[in-house]
Amino acid sequence: MINSLLDELETSTLADPLAFIQDKMLKTQLEKTLEGLHLSHESSYSQFHHLLASLNRKRLSIDLKMTSETEAALNFLCGYLEEHWLQHERARIAPKMKEVPVEQAAFIDWFESLQQNGYGQGHPLFLYLSERASREEFHYFLKQETSTEAGFDDLIALTQVKTPPFVKMELAHNFWDEMGEGELEGVHSHQLTRLIESFHLSWQTHYEDVHWEPLALSNMMIAVATKRSRFYQSIGALGAIELTAPGRCQKVMEGLKRIGLSSTEYHYYTLHSVLDVSHWEGWKENVLTPLLAENPESILPIAEGALLRLFAGERCYRVYSQHLGFYYRETMLPCYSTVRPLRRAGRNS
């Protein structure tokens, strides 16, 4: 029976994936939002990601009252919405996917080069934060950045299930660092909480005043971390974070120091400007290299995950820059020392 059932599952198609939604108006509304994504309607993007972020919040929270039927329907709906979005994003990164080398050593070099020439690298937003942003502007930036539902620790925990021992060891090491090596004061999310509290911010309880772009980033990370079929994308996306975070964290840290925060308050950024350098080395040696050796076909999904993550990040930097009211030439070289914000203007949203 098991083999027949697995065969059936592998070939099953869902004629109407939203059939379980009884309310016709609600179903039409949802279908229109999905249609809007394909037509690149800004309002549909916003509606979609606010909705998915809220569903993810419910889906990931511990809830004794949730029935198994509700949970199954919720997981199904999230999975369906997530695949819609991944399909949308895949089309956007397709040109870059053509550049991915198929040979292992060349691929590692290509991955590492994303630090310089990947989407969003050297974005002038970070020079602005380092040299000019006010306390109020940092308040805005941190509010957007901490709107994500799943932290790095949870994403690692979700991704590591059923990985080979050598990969699991590295992910466990990384997770242990996230946990402050066993000291509550050192737990990374705890350190970030300390920082946002100094701005009188708390972890988001709603998403009304959050742009859809950081929610899209968070939704994408959850989409790949919660699916075994997207394991390699999650590995690529998490690796891209480790690779590229130090430069950004350094700039944010400089800005927080400049506006007068104490080193204890901005320690989260100081730490990640250094620690993620070694996390990337570990990821490269103990995760990417052995996974690629074990399964050469993993190159493309790993590359896809990295590009999806960097693309989503760049979209955030763009909307933050627009909101902060400074403009820049998108064609400028992606290097902090040569990129300068051109002028300040009034807030536009």
Ligand SMILES: [Fe+2]
């Ligand atoms: Fe961390």
Ligand SMILES: [Fe+2]
């Ligand atoms: Fe890290």
